[in-house]
Amino acid sequence: MSWQTVVGLEIHAQMATRSKMFCSCRRETGLDPNHNICPVCTGWPGALPVINEAAVRCAIRAAICLDCTIQRESRFDRKNYFYPDLPKGYQISQFYRPYALGGAISFEREDATADRLPLVRIHMEEDAGKSIHASDGTSRIDLNRCSSPLLEIVTEPLGMSGIEAASCVRSLRHLLRWVGVSDGDMEKGNLRCDVNVSVRPDASAELGTRTELKNLNSFVSIQRSVEVESKRQIEVLEKGGTIRQETRLWDQDLEVTEEMRSKEDSPDYRYFPEPDLPVIVIEQQDIDRERQSLPELPAERYRELVDDLGLDPKEALPILARRENCEFFAALLEAGLSATSASNWFRGEVLRHLNDRSERIDQYPLAAEAIAVVVKAVEEDRISVGKGREILQQALDEQRDPNEILSESGEQISDESALVGWITTVLSENPEAVNKIKSGDSKPMGFLMGQVMKASSGQAHPRLAQDLLQKMIEQD
Amino acid sequence: MSSPQQFPPREATVQEALQWISEGRCSSHDLVSRYLDFLETEGKELGAIVETFEAEALAAAKLSDKRREQGELLGPLDGIPFTAKMNITTAVGTTDASSAMLVGFEAGEDATVVRRLLGGGAVLVGKTSCDEFAMGATNETSCHGVVANPWDRSRVPGGSSGGAAALAGSHGWAFHLGSDTGGSIRLPAAFCSATGLKPTWGRVSRSGLIAFGSSLDQIGPIARDASDCALVLDCIEGADPLDSTSLHQLDESRDPIEKVALVSEGFGSGIDDSIREAVRAAAQEMEQHGVEVTEVSLPQLHAANACYQVIATAEASSNLARYDGIHVGSRVAADDLQLLYEKSRRAGFGVEVRRRILLGTFVLSAGYRDSYYSRAQAVRDLIREGVDHALEQVDALLLPVSPFAPFPIGERIDDPIALYACDILTVTANLAGVPALALPCGFDEAGLPIGMQLMGARGSDHRLLQFGQQWQQWTAHHRELPVGGAS
Numbered sequence: 001m002s003w004q005t006v007v008g009l010e011i012h013a014q015m016a017t018r019s020k021m022f023c024s025c026r027r028e029t030g031l032d033p034n035h036n037i038c039p040v041c042t043g044w045p046g047a048l049p050v051i052n053e054a055a056v057r058c059a060i061r062a063a064i065c066l067d068c069t070i071q072r073e074s075r076f077d078r079k080n081y082f083y084p085d086l087p088k089g090y091q092i093s094q095f096y097r098p099y100a101l102g103g104a105i106s107f108e109r110e111d112a113t114a115d116r117l118p119l120v121r122i123h124m125e126e127d128a129g130k131s132i133h134a135s136d137g138t139s140r141i142d143l144n145r146c147s148s149p150l151l152e153i154v155t156e157p158l159g160m161s162g163i164e165a166a167s168c169v170r171s172l173r174h175l176l177r178w179v180g181v182s183d184g185d186m187e188k189g190n191l192r193c194d195v196n197v198s199v200r201p202d203a204s205a206e207l208g209t210r211t212e213l214k215n216l217n218s219f220v221s222i223q224r225s226v227e228v229e230s231k232r233q234i235e236v237l238e239k240g241g242t243i244r245q246e247t248r249l250w251d252q253d254l255e256v257t258e259e260m261r262s263k264e265d266s267p268d269y270r271y272f273p274e275p276d277l278p279v280i281v282i283e284q285q286d287i288d289r290e291r292q293s294l295p296e297l298p299a300e301r302y303r304e305l306v307d308d309l310g311l312d313p314k315e316a317l318p319i320l321a322r323r324e325n326c327e328f329f330a331a332l333l334e335a336g337l338s339a340t341s342a343s344n345w346f347r348g349e350v351l352r353h354l355n356d357r358s359e360r361i362d363q364y365p366l367a368a369e370a371i372a373v374v375v376k377a378v379e380e381d382r383i384s385v386g387k388g389r390e391i392l393q394q395a396l397d398e399q400r401d402p403n404e405i406l407s408e409s410g411e412q413i414s415d416e417s418a419l420v421g422w423i424t425t426v427l428s429e430n431p432e433a434v435n436k437i438k439s440g441d442s443k444p445m446g447f448l449m450g451q452v453m454k455a456s457s458g459q460a461h462p463r464l465a466q467d468l469l470q471k472m473i474e475q476d
Numbered sequence: 477m478s479s480p481q482q483f484p485p486r487e488a489t490v491q492e493a494l495q496w497i498s499e500g501r502c503s504s505h506d507l508v509s510r511y512l513d514f515l516e517t518e519g520k521e522l523g524a525i526v527e528t529f530e531a532e533a534l535a536a537a538k539l540s541d542k543r544r545e546q547g548e549l550l551g552p553l554d555g556i557p558f559t560a561k562m563n564i565t566t567a568v569g570t571t572d573a574s575s576a577m578l579v580g581f582e583a584g585e586d587a588t589v590v591r592r593l594l595g596g597g598a599v600l601v602g603k604t605s606c607d608e609f610a611m612g613a614t615n616e617t618s619c620h621g622v623v624a625n626p627w628d629r630s631r632v633p634g635g636s637s638g639g640a641a642a643l644a645g646s647h648g649w650a651f652h653l654g655s656d657t658g659g660s661i662r663l664p665a666a667f668c669s670a671t672g673l674k675p676t677w678g679r680v681s682r683s684g685l686i687a688f689g690s691s692l693d694q695i696g697p698i699a700r701d702a703s704d705c706a707l708v709l710d711c712i713e714g715a716d717p718l719d720s721t722s723l724h725q726l727d728e729s730r731d732p733i734e735k736v737a738l739v740s741e742g743f744g745s746g747i748d749d750s751i752r753e754a755v756r757a758a759a760q761e762m763e764q765h766g767v768e769v770t771e772v773s774l775p776q777l778h779a780a781n782a783c784y785q786v787i788a789t790a791e792a793s794s795n796l797a798r799y800d801g802i803h804v805g806s807r808v809a810a811d812d813l814q815l816l817y818e819k820s821r822r823a824g825f826g827v828e829v830r831r832r833i834l835l836g837t838f839v840l841s842a843g844y845r846d847s848y849y850s851r852a853q854a855v856r857d858l859i860r861e862g863v864d865h866a867l868e869q870v871d872a873l874l875l876p877v878s879p880f881a882p883f884p885i886g887e888r889i890d891d892p893i894a895l896y897a898c899d900i901l902t903v904t905a906n907l908a909g910v911p912a913l914a915l916p917c918g919f920d921e922a923g924l925p926i927g928m929q930l931m932g933a934r935g936s937d938h939r940l941l942q943f944g945q946q947w948q949q950w951t952a953h954h955r956e957l958p959v960g961g962a963s
Binding site (some may be wrong): 042044046048141268271275 | 689
């Protein structure tokens with residue numbers, strides 16, 4: 001019997017605002033515990049929340065790029081429960097009247113076809129603090145995260161695999177980062193995901209009973225937990241058992257899901273409208289203003305890169321990974337590079353540097369203009385490709401301007417007599433290599449070429465030197 | 477030089493006291509010093525005052541005198557003593573909402589209203605007792621003890637702002653900040669023969685008010701008369717960036733009130749004869765002064781108290797969740813978290829507060845929410861519509877504040893239903909969000925005060941106060957002091 005796995009997602013994304021959702025504390029991580037708090041976010045008696053308008057604008061941007069219907073009027077509600085990291089005893093959320101309904105996440109199926117995961121809603125809410133449970137049984141509470149601004153994005157259930165579920169979240173994260181709504185760092189906890197999993201005999205059957213897996217904080221755990229949980233459900237059903245609606249925990253080390261609480265035990269949150277906050281009114285002009293401030297979305301940039309500039313889709317993807325990448329790429333074009341060489345140098349050098357240095361493009365010290373100058377020197381045959389790469393690397397290592405290094409390192413030498421001089425020396429010093437090549441083994445060619453470049457202090461014109469080297473060995 | 481120190485008469489209003497000061501007959505320092513004496517003696521005997529700030533107040537009064545000398549007064553209340561209810565935060569002293577849960581709690585900051593008054597030169601002299609977390613109609617649930625009614629010390633002063641009203645009812649010169657969720661300014665004002673205003677919801681910032689029922693709570697003045705209340709409202713009202721429900725646009729209309737309607741439901745069975753008669757007599761008095769008096773029926777009023785109990789307790793159950801023994805509030809140590817919550821909350825909260833938290837939790841619970849909370853919200857809409865509609869025909873609605881006179885201490889405290897009956901005529905203004913002004917309008921055969929209230933349209937606070945001033949020019953009930961209270 002073939003089963004279909006159905007997945008629904010609830011994604012919490014921390015919005016990248018300067019301050020928290022309802023107070024003026026900075027939205028920051030990494031500060032000493034309980035050093036980024038105020039009367040409002042800690043529920044001090046008498047303190048009242050005030051909506052951070054920047055967070056609402058941020059939320060509007062998210063809703064626009066996910067194609068949601070933004071509600072003119074929405075409202076905050078209180079979600080009541082007791083927990084030590086929730087100092088007010090309730091979380092301010094949007095339950096009855098969220099600000100955005102509908103919409104979809106575009107994602108790629110395993111067979112590389114495009115699909116859309118429909119959204120139920122997006123709402124704004126505040127985060128709780130953190131409980132830190134030590135192994136000695138003591139618990140500590142850090143309220144720094146209290147009242148950080150969150151978006152909760154709730155999707156419809158859709159038939160998909162674990163890989164595809166992860167792909168949805170990846171795609172969502174890409175978009176949220178792109179428009180600056182969220183940093184989307186899962187390891188820092190500012191993107192968290194709950195997954196609802198059910199299985200059904202085939203795609204046309206009624207939805208099966210779902211279980212909820214809480215707080216998945218990596219793409220791998222999203223993928224694997226869906227795979228493991230759907231397999232568990234199928235096994236239960238195939239043995240004639242039934243699935244209970246419950247919340248389960250994902251153990252990523254053992255790769256199993258464990259029961260946490262059943263539906264009957266789930267808390268009664270006693271939602272009611274938050275009387276301390278006014279109704280949120282979002283007018284069309286507010287939406288229009290945010291729409292205008294949005295950068296071009298990845299889909300539009302993709303069309304530009306592939307259709308207009310003629311890049312291969314495979315080349316376009318790493319450039320599209322972040323909006324800042326795209327902007328850097330655009331700056332390379334602006335500085336006069338062709339799409340092909342901008343793409344080659346960006347992917348081949350810039351991304352490799354970032355990878356080596358574990359940096360993001362906005363932390364990259366080299367300016368696109370400076371890189372372009374070096375690339376042009378290569379394209380105009382003034383320096384070799386290798387030399388160009390070397391200059392960029394040196395600029396990074398020594399924190400210098402690549403142009404300065406470029407002007408110091410002499411230009412490429414194409415003068416035949418000079419080339420012949422170096423080659424002659426290299427050939428006479430390496431008779432064995434020459435003999436090997438003559439006997440049909442072309443391997444030492446690279447070695448000899450390296451020697452020539454070395455002899456010329458890297459200034460020999462590589463292509464001319466290569467041709468000449470070949471010719472001189474044959475004539476030898 | 478040393479003439480015997482003279483003071484304004486004891487019943488003198490704030491404005492009269494200011495007259496004395498400005499004429500140089502006494503200084504703010506003299507006035508505040510003498511008022512502190514009153515607080516320390518009678519104020520404490522009544523159980524009305526919990527803390528006084530003598531050193532700070534005298535220093536502030538001295539500064540005020542200096543400003544007056546230099547002609548640099550900060551505002552019309554400069555140099556005048558005032559108190560804040562125990563549920564309004566102040567940088568000095570403690571703010572415990574009269575609850576064992578918060579005893580000793582130092583808020584560290586002034587509520588917006590307090591900050592504005594201090595900024596206007598008024599002198600904070602102390603904190604008044606109230607019902608625990610402002611939940612009560614008798615001031616018997618305060619952890620600081622029962623407050624006595626100055627007109628008959630065996631009787632309750634009304635609540636929850638009982639301390640404030642007991643002071644205002646027995647002595648002038650000063651004003652008091654109370655809060656009103658279902659009548660907590662007006663009921664004690666009526667019981668103690670003081671004047672008190674429950675402003676339009678949102679007119680006065682709630683920032684710094686320890687929340688009870690947030691959609692109903694308002695801070696307001698309790699004083700000797702309506703013109704003092706107006707002075708205070710002028711200073712404390714207006715938008716506050718710390719309270720996003722505070723109104724940005726205030727209705728500045730001062731059009732005189734010409735049409736008043738008696739609300740029939742306020743004169744039915746269950747209302748003391750003497751009270752019905754006193755308020756009807758007041759209406760006749762108004763008529764004689766050219767006010768057009770009619771009568772309207774507001775049948776929604778019958779549902780108001782039930783509706784109020786559901787909404788107020790629901791919000792309270794959530795507002796008081798923060799007192800969990802972990803962050804703010806007293807903690808009783810326990811081996812596990814659940815026990816810590818249970819023990820701390822049982823030890824910290826009094827019976828009435830626990831009752832309301834339980835009730836509020838129940839009406840919001842799955843399975844009951846629709847029958848209680850949601851229905852109450854729907855009823856609230858009907859009440860609001862009914863009040864709004866009635867106020868389209870007339871400028872103000874007139875009805876008693878309390879259905880009965882101040883009753884003996886202990887009489888109702890163990891009977892919540894009888895206790896909640898105190899609120900039946902006051903909760904409507906809170907549910908509708910409209911302003912309501914309580915004014916003394918006479919005394920019953922036993923010499924106990926009777927109060928009436930005028931409800932106006934949202935935003936008509938100053939029109940009501942202006943009308944109250946007029947009424948108090950026609951009558952002298954508000955000038956009376958309890959026997960034995962003369963200085």
